[in-house]
Amino acid sequence: MMSLKALALAVGVAFVGTAAVAQSIECGDDTLCKVKAAGVLKIGTKDDYVPWSYRASDGSFKGMEVDIGKKIAEVLGVKAEFVKVTSANRFEFLAQGQIDLMIASASDTAERRKIVAFVHPNYYSSGYTVLLPKTVKATEWSQISSQTVCAVQGAWYNKPAQEEFGVKVLAFAGTAETESAMTQGRCIGLLEDDNQINVRLSNAKWADYQMPLPIQADTPWGMAVRQADQFAPFGYFVAGMIAEMHRDGTLLKLEADNGIKNSAFLTKMHDALKDHLD
Amino acid sequence: MITDIQTFFRELAASGVNLTIFYDAFDFDRFVTGLGNTLLLILASSFFSIVIGAAGAAVLTLSKGPAAAVVRGYVAVFRNTPLLVQMYFFYFAVGSIMPVGQNEIGLPQPLIGSFAWAVISLSLYSGAFNVETFRAGVGAVHSSYEEAALALGYNRRQAFFSVTVPLALRFSFASLANNLVDLTKATTVAYAVGVAELLYVSNQIWSDSLNTIEMMNVMLLIYLVLTGAVVFIINRVEAAMRLPGFGLGDGQ
Amino acid sequence: MNPTNLLSQILEWMPFVLQGFALNILMSLLAIAIGTMFGTFLGLGQLSPGWIIGAPSKLATQLFRNAPWLVLLFYCIFLMPYQINVGGISIQLPSWLRATIGFSFPVAANFSEIVRGAVKSVPRGQWEAAEALGYSRRSTLFRIILPQCITRMIPPWMNLYALLLTATPLSMIVGVEEALGRTQAAVQAQSDSRVLIPMYLALLAMFFLYTWPINRLSLLLERRFRTK
Numbered sequence: 001m002m003s004l005k006a007l008a009l010a011v012g013v014a015f016v017g018t019a020a021v022a023q024s025i026e027c028g029d030d031t032l033c034k035v036k037a038a039g040v041l042k043i044g045t046k047d048d049y050v051p052w053s054y055r056a057s058d059g060s061f062k063g064m065e066v067d068i069g070k071k072i073a074e075v076l077g078v079k080a081e082f083v084k085v086t087s088a089n090r091f092e093f094l095a096q097g098q099i100d101l102m103i104a105s106a107s108d109t110a111e112r113r114k115i116v117a118f119v120h121p122n123y124y125s126s127g128y129t130v131l132l133p134k135t136v137k138a139t140e141w142s143q144i145s146s147q148t149v150c151a152v153q154g155a156w157y158n159k160p161a162q163e164e165f166g167v168k169v170l171a172f173a174g175t176a177e178t179e180s181a182m183t184q185g186r187c188i189g190l191l192e193d194d195n196q197i198n199v200r201l202s203n204a205k206w207a208d209y210q211m212p213l214p215i216q217a218d219t220p221w222g223m224a225v226r227q228a229d230q231f232a233p234f235g236y237f238v239a240g241m242i243a244e245m246h247r248d249g250t251l252l253k254l255e256a257d258n259g260i261k262n263s264a265f266l267t268k269m270h271d272a273l274k275d276h277l278d
Numbered sequence: 279m280i281t282d283i284q285t286f287f288r289e290l291a292a293s294g295v296n297l298t299i300f301y302d303a304f305d306f307d308r309f310v311t312g313l314g315n316t317l318l319l320i321l322a323s324s325f326f327s328i329v330i331g332a333a334g335a336a337v338l339t340l341s342k343g344p345a346a347a348v349v350r351g352y353v354a355v356f357r358n359t360p361l362l363v364q365m366y367f368f369y370f371a372v373g374s375i376m377p378v379g380q381n382e383i384g385l386p387q388p389l390i391g392s393f394a395w396a397v398i399s400l401s402l403y404s405g406a407f408n409v410e411t412f413r414a415g416v417g418a419v420h421s422s423y424e425e426a427a428l429a430l431g432y433n434r435r436q437a438f439f440s441v442t443v444p445l446a447l448r449f450s451f452a453s454l455a456n457n458l459v460d461l462t463k464a465t466t467v468a469y470a471v472g473v474a475e476l477l478y479v480s481n482q483i484w485s486d487s488l489n490t491i492e493m494m495n496v497m498l499l500i501y502l503v504l505t506g507a508v509v510f511i512i513n514r515v516e517a518a519m520r521l522p523g524f525g526l527g528d529g530q
Numbered sequence: 531m532n533p534t535n536l537l538s539q540i541l542e543w544m545p546f547v548l549q550g551f552a553l554n555i556l557m558s559l560l561a562i563a564i565g566t567m568f569g570t571f572l573g574l575g576q577l578s579p580g581w582i583i584g585a586p587s588k589l590a591t592q593l594f595r596n597a598p599w600l601v602l603l604f605y606c607i608f609l610m611p612y613q614i615n616v617g618g619i620s621i622q623l624p625s626w627l628r629a630t631i632g633f634s635f636p637v638a639a640n641f642s643e644i645v646r647g648a649v650k651s652v653p654r655g656q657w658e659a660a661e662a663l664g665y666s667r668r669s670t671l672f673r674i675i676l677p678q679c680i681t682r683m684i685p686p687w688m689n690l691y692a693l694l695l696t697a698t699p700l701s702m703i704v705g706v707e708e709a710l711g712r713t714q715a716a717v718q719a720q721s722d723s724r725v726l727i728p729m730y731l732a733l734l735a736m737f738f739l740y741t742w743p744i745n746r747l748s749l750l751l752e753r754r755f756r757t758k
Contacts, residue, residue, distance in 0.1 A: 047715040047718070047719075048714060048715055048718040049718075050718060050719060050721055054715070054718055054719045055546070055715045055716065055718075055719045056719070057542045057543050057545075057546055057716070057719070058545075058546070059546050059549070062719075084705060084707055084711075084715075085705060086703075086704075086705045087485055088481065088484070088485065088490070088703065088704070088705070089607065089608075089625075089704055089705045091488065092490070092607075092608050093612075093625075093705070096611065096612040097612050097613065098612045098624075098625070111486070111487060111488055112488060114488070115488055150472075153469075153478075153481055153482070153485070154481070154485040155485075156485070156486065158482060158485075158486075159304070159482070159486045162304075163304055170392070170472040171472055171478070171482070172470075172471075172472055173470060173714060174714050174717070174718050175718060176714070176717040176718050176721075176726055177370065177726075180370050180374070180726055181370075181472070183374075184370075184373060184374050184388055185388055186388060186391075186392070186472075354742055354745070355738065357692070357741075357745060358692065358696065358737065358738050358741035358742045358745055359696060359734045359737045359738050359741070360696040360697070360698075360699045360710070360737055361696070362699050362700065362702075362710065363699065363710060363730060363733050363734050363737065364734070366730050367727075367730050367731070367734060370726050370727065370730070371726070371727040371730065371731070374727075459595070459596060463596075463597075463598040463599065466598050466600055477600065490604070490608060491608060491609070494601055494604045494605065494608075497598070497601055498597055498598075498601045501596070501597060501598050501601065502593070502596055502597060505596035506596065
């Protein structure tokens with residue numbers, strides 16, 4: 001009997017908490033129309049990628065990607081709602097409709113294009129290399145082959161780094177764990193994207209470290225929408241926003257605002273798209 | 279033959295079921311390593327958890343002093359907190375105050391690696407459940423057996439080890455099988471401290487190839503086989519140790 | 531930075547983590563309710579003498595008991611739709627709710643075994659005595675056997691609940707914002723590996739303080755209900 005009552009209560013809670021009444025405005029498959037009707041743009045982003053996307057202590061999201069998302073929602077005249085995604089679930093969440101736009105430091109690769117649509121132009125770019133203590137004297141990847149490096153689970157470069165350079169990858173859930181593992185001596189360095197290492201090196205805490213190895217496989221990051229939205233108003237809208245943010249310098253400014261050194265990719269895109277009359 | 283298999287799974291991938299582990303040599307190697315590590319984790323942790331469980335139950339039965347209090351405290355803490363968090367705590371917190379050796383290029387290297395920590399953590403977690411199991415087994419042996427042994431001139435310790443324990447073991451099998459099945463399933467948690475077991479390698483494979491559902495199905499099958507094997511082995515041991523005329527159940 | 535600073539930094543993040551812990555509790559309560567209901571059906575199904583009900587109940591119980599929880603979670607998160615339409619109303623199933631459903635499967639299977647075990651623990655003589663008194667199998671089960679079983683089932687049921695609660699952090703891996711996931715995000719945002727140990731210690735304490743009294747109570751009840 002007790003469990004029946006608890007069940008009734010629980011079901012009640014579940015429905016009060018989640019029942020969203022249908023928005024039956026005639027939008028069909030037009031995501032742009034649906035977003036405007038709902039007044040909310042649901043954006044998937046990570047919460048463990050300082051300074052691109054992370055948390056404030058009140059639970060809200062912060063970082064460069066979050067600022068980009070807010071900008072897009074602002075132009076649409078809707079509220080930006082951020083949904084935490086992980087490397088393991090972000091593509092499924094987008095396909096299922098739990099989010100409408102993904103800005104989650106996802107590299108734009110051929111494998112991933114089979115599942116979601118990346119909007120072009122790309123909004124960012126990074127390669128991968130290793131953060132090493134200065135005591136390690138290595139300037140070529142071949143010198144650290146068969147050594148262990150720490151990395152974050154789900155990063156796309158974990159596989160090529162193992163296959164091409166023979167390093168051993170010890171992967172953890174996030175960057176706090178990888179840092180901690182490195183300081184305990186469980187790996188010689190951190191396998192990360194070059195932007196992140198640059199951010200670290202600008203902090204005095206990392207004065208004894210450097211990134212001496214050549215940067216590999218510079219790959220652009222893409223915002224993603226559902227495949228059905230790629231050649232539809234929503235996809236075109238996002239594409240236009242990205243192009244304009246490159247052109248008017250918004251992305252360069254957001255990068256600087258979040259304490260990241262202006263990257264070569266953003267500078268190059270800004271130059272390529274800038275107004276010929278200026 | 280092998281190329282035939284690879285071709286088959288490559289064609290299968292084109293039709294939507296992407297099992298990279300059967301045609302990509304790199305993924306195949308990772309997966310086999312993962313399976314091997316999972317098996318090692320199960321064997322090592324099962325062994326140590328049974329040892330811990332038996333020792334704990336013996337202490338609880340034979341002693342009433344501080345030793346018993348320590349065992350009870352240990353069981354309470356490990357049974358009432360998430361294994362995943364325990365594992366993290368051992369690896370990052372306790373691991374940082376452990377002795378450090380040196381590797382071949384002169385950098386510091388901890389003596390206890392990921393795998394060893396995972397075994398320690400899993401054994402302690404599962405051991406806490408085994409303590410309860412064995413203690414309940416001892417409790418299920420009717421006190422008349424011990425009294426009979428004492429009457430035959432055994433002292434209390436001898437009566438415990440020669441009479442109560444062998445009978446208690448037989449009462450414990452069902453619950454022990456349950457614990458070991460849980461342990462088998464729990465080995466997946468070792469992925470959190472970087473042990474390349476099945477979940478860890480599967481996670482890497484589906485991050486690269488985006489074949490999450492296929493890899494999940496493969497994992498489900500493998501774990502069903504593994505837990506089935508654990509139950510089978512326990513049942514065989516139980517059958518081999520069955521005493522004629524010593525029935526179980528029936529209200530004891 | 532000095533220790534007081536570190537402490538205030540950690541305290542600043544505690545509300546964020548505690549909200550996550552509230553979700554752990556909510557998920558566990560819902561999952562135990564759903565799991566208990568279906569587990570009762572499965573357990574009685576297992577006792578059915580006919581194979582039409584008995585065999586599928588046994589199969590489902592074994593399948594969901596032996597599959598790793600994490601794998602069941604992945605199925606529920608990735609295979610269940612985000613929105614379902616019931617009579618023109620669309621109901622959203624956020625990831626925590628789908629994870630809850632994922633937890634309900636192993637809970638139901640374990641409870642099914644508890645029911646079966648409890649019924650089997652009643653001595654056979656009672657069935658025979660009831661039969662001799664003219665009771666049908668059904669009324670023997672519901673009027674004689676089950677009432678005795680309830681007290682025997684409560685302690686293992688409470689243990690199952692404690693086990694379920696300590697398993698809820700697994701949903702972090704599929705992106706549910708529960709306490710462990712939030713602790714990780716908090717550690718990340720502070721970019722300071724020294725907070726790692728105290729943050730995890732606080733998390734352990736939360737789980738312990740909630741689960742330990744439940745286990746104690748279950749032990750007390752077990753002693754109380756024990757029939758010799």
